[in-house]
Each structure stands twice: as structure tokens, then as C-alpha cells.
Amino acid sequence: MLTDIVSRFEITGKVTDVKPMGEGLINDTYKVFTDGSDKSQYVLQRVNNAIFQDVDMLMDNIDKVTTHLRKKNKNTLHFLKTRDGKFYHFDGEKYWRVMVFVPDSITYQAVTPEYSYIAGKSFGEFESLLSDLKEPLGEIIPDFHNIEFRLQQLRDAMTEDRVGRVAEVQYYLDEIFKRENKMTIGERLFREGKLPKRVCHCDTKVNNMLFDKEGKVLCIIDLDTVMPSFVFSDYGDFLRTAANTGAEDDPNLDNIDFNMEIFKAFTKGYLEGTEDFLLPVEKENLPYAAMLFPYMQTVRFLADYINGDTYYKIKYPEHNLVRTKAQWRLFERAEAKEAQMKSLVLSL
Numbered sequence: 394m395l396t397d398i399v400s401r402f403e404i405t406g407k408v409t410d411v412k413p414m415g416e417g418l419i420n421d422t423y424k425v426f427t428d429g430s431d432k433s434q435y436v437l438q439r440v441n442n443a444i445f446q447d448v449d450m451l452m453d454n455i456d457k458v459t460t461h462l463r464k465k466n467k468n469t470l471h472f473l474k475t476r477d478g479k480f481y482h483f484d485g486e487k488y489w490r491v492m493v494f495v496p497d498s499i500t501y502q503a504v505t506p507e508y509s510y511i512a513g514k515s516f517g518e519f520e521s522l523l524s525d526l527k528e529p530l531g532e533i534i535p536d537f538h539n540i541e542f543r544l545q546q547l548r549d550a551m552t553e554d555r556v557g558r559v560a561e562v563q564y565y566l567d568e569i570f571k572r573e574n575k576m577t578i579g580e581r582l583f584r585e586g587k588l589p590k591r592v593c594h595c596d597t598k599v600n601n602m603l604f605d606k607e608g609k610v611l612c613i614i615d616l617d618t619v620m621p622s623f624v625f626s627d628y629g630d631f632l633r634t635a636a637n638t639g640a641e642d643d644p645n646l647d648n649i650d651f652n653m654e655i656f657k658a659f660t661k662g663y664l665e666g667t668e669d670f671l672l673p674v675e676k677e678n679l680p681y682a683a684m685l686f687p688y689m690q691t692v693r694f695l696a697d698y699i700n701g702d703t704y705y706k707i708k709y710p711e712h713n714l715v716r717t718k719a720q721w722r723l724f725e726r727a728e729a730k731e732a733q734m735k736s737l738v739l740s741l
């Protein structure tokens with residue numbers, strides 16, 4: 394029972410209810426209500442252990458990050474220990490963790506330019522705050538945002554064609570591989586020693602920020618993938634959800650466009666938040682990052698579709714194909730605005 398699991402953690406109050414919450418594609422999330430004060434509402438999560446195989450490393454990373462942010466008096470997530478002193482509970486089959494619910498917080502699936510500016514500043518500052526983290530973080534999912542690696546996974550999926558879906562998606566495969574050289578520039582710059590890795594959030598979707606009613610960012614959530622990466626990760630992945638005028642899995646492709654107002658506002662905020670460390674090579678390639686994330690997400694959804702839906706939670710059988718098409722449309726829209734993005738970045 395979920396209530397029994399929660400009771401193994403150092404909560405205050407008695408659990409009165411546990412309800413599903415959130416939109417995550419990986420972990421299962423529940424809100425926990427207690428008879429205690431406003432401050433004793435919690436979030437229970439089942440960690441997807443197929444994806445996060447080293448739960449000790451996962452929680453250790455999160456502990457380092459949240460401790461560091463708290464030392465700088467920043468709001469961050471607060472995880473509870475179990476009564477035997479660990480940040481997770483293993484019930485013999487599943488891994489569970491509990492964090493304090495942030496009261497009066499709002500999440501959005503879409504943002505205005507005004508909120509995008511705030512988000513840009515916050516994610517930029519998040520990277521800046523973590524830039525002096527002394528203890529190294531474990532690479533929780535190796536090569537997570539390495540596009541060369543993701544393309545290789547797609548090739549492997551194609552070759553295996555486990556469930557016979559390759560023929561149906563050939564058009565997308567051709568379009569993706571046509572752009573391989575252009576879209577892997579980040580990894581080449583890294584090998585040439587020109588592009589650094591920094592501690593990044595690596596899942597900066599719009600719904601991974603908590604806002605208050607006035608539009609102030611309360612806290613950045615979903616810290617599972619905080620690890621060294623190119624700054625492109627945080628910048629590009631935010632725009633992938635924020636600048637999309639449709640949904641990530643929109644079945645109606647006509648809803649999808651790449652919103653330049655959002656792009657401009659977010660970029661302005663991000664450049665302000667990263668002022669103290671961003672290199673020219675990072676700044677110049679922000680338009681590349683804006684294209685890279687819809688591209689990479691297409692590659693990942695498509696590989697999962699071809700593999701028979703083993704990674705992302707799906708709500709209906711064609712879901713990963715619908716997601717692939719929607720992300721590809723977004724990529725095409727961003728690609729068509731590449732020149733416009735470049736001149737905008739230069740002007741800021």
C-alpha cells in the first residue's frame with residue numbers, strides 16, 4: 394500500500410490520501426495528503442529503475458545538488474530520509490522516494506513570452522549556481538544528450554526492426570539521417586576541445602518549473618538528470634516545449650509552429666542569467682541548440698516506436714509515432730527560422 398510506503402519516511406502528520414499527479418513520461422508521481430499543516434503535504438515517486446539503474450547514484454547526485462543550492466539560500470527540492478537514514482525505500486521490487494510538496498505552486502504546460510524570460514533567467518542562474526559544485530556528479534544516464542549516440546541507437550533499432558515498424562517510418566529516417574552532419578556539430582566541437590560541459594539540468598521542460606501566483610519561479614524540479622552536458626541541453630530543451638505552439642504529442646500538425654516571441658524572450662533571459670560564464674562558442678550555437686532538441690526528441694521517440702515502446706510511457710499504441718511526427722514538425726519549423734534566430738541572438 395502506498396500509505397505504508399510513505400510512512401517509512403520521516404514525515405509529520407498521518408497520511409489521509411494519496412492521489413496520482415504530474416505528467417512525467419518516466420517516473421510515477423503521487424501527491425500525499427496528511428492531517429498535518431500545510432507544510433506536511435508530500436510527493437511520493439516510484440523511480441523508474443529500468444531507466445535509473447543506479448538509484449544510490451541518483452539520490453546521491455540529487456543530495457549534492459540540493460545541498461549546494463540550499464547553502465546559497467536558494468529554494469530547491471527537499472527529499473526526506475527513511476527512518477533508517479536513506480533517501481529511498483526499496484520494497485523488494487520497486488524504488489520509492491518522498492519529497493516535500495511545495496505549497497501554492499503552479500506548473501504550466503505552456504508559457505507566455507513574459508514567463509519565458511523569467512524561465513531563461515532562472516535556468517541560466519541554475520547553471521551558474523552549480524558551476525562551482527566541487528564534488529563531481531555521476532553520469533546517471535551515460536550519453537544522455539549525446540546526439541551521435543542517440544542516432545546510433547536509432548540505427549540499431551532500424552537494423553533489428555523488432556516489431557516490423559521500420560518500413561512505415563522510412564520517410565522520417567531518411568529526413569533525420571540527411572541532417573546528421575549538421576546536427577552533430579556539438580559533439581565535434583567538444584572533441585576539438587572548443588566546447589565545454591557544465592553541470593546542467595537536462596530536462597528543462599516548461600512543466601519542470603514551479604511558479605507562484607505572481608509568476609516568480611519558486612523552484613526548479615525534476616532533478617534526476619542533473620549532470621554534465623553542453624549548455625545546449627537546458628537552453629534547447631526548454632524551447633522544445635515552450636516555443637512549440639502545439640503539444641509535444643499533438644495529433645494535429647497544423648497546431649505546431651516555433652514561436653519566435655518565446656524564443657526571443659527566453660534567449661534574453663538566458664543570456665542575462667549566464668552572463669558570468671557563457672563563452673562565445675556557446676552563444677553562437679544557441680540557434681543550433683534550438684533545432685537540436687526537437688531533432689533529438691524525434692530520434693528518441695522514433696527509436697522507441699521502432700523498438701516496440703519500451704522506454705516512454707504511452708497512452709495508446711501509436712503514441713510514440715504521433716510524438717515523432719509532432720517533434721519532427723517542430724524541428725522543421727525551427728529549421729526554417731534558423732537565419733532569423735541567428736540574427737536575433739547576435740542582436741541581444
Ligand code: GN1
Nearest residue numbers: 416417418419420444596615618641
Ligand atoms: C522524459 O519524465 P519526463 O517527462 O520529465 C525524458 C526526457 C524527455 C521527455 C520528453 C530521463 O522526461 O529526456 O525529453 O521525457 N527523461 C528521461 O517529454 O529520459
Ligand code: MG
Nearest residue numbers: 417600601615
Ligand atoms: Mg518532468
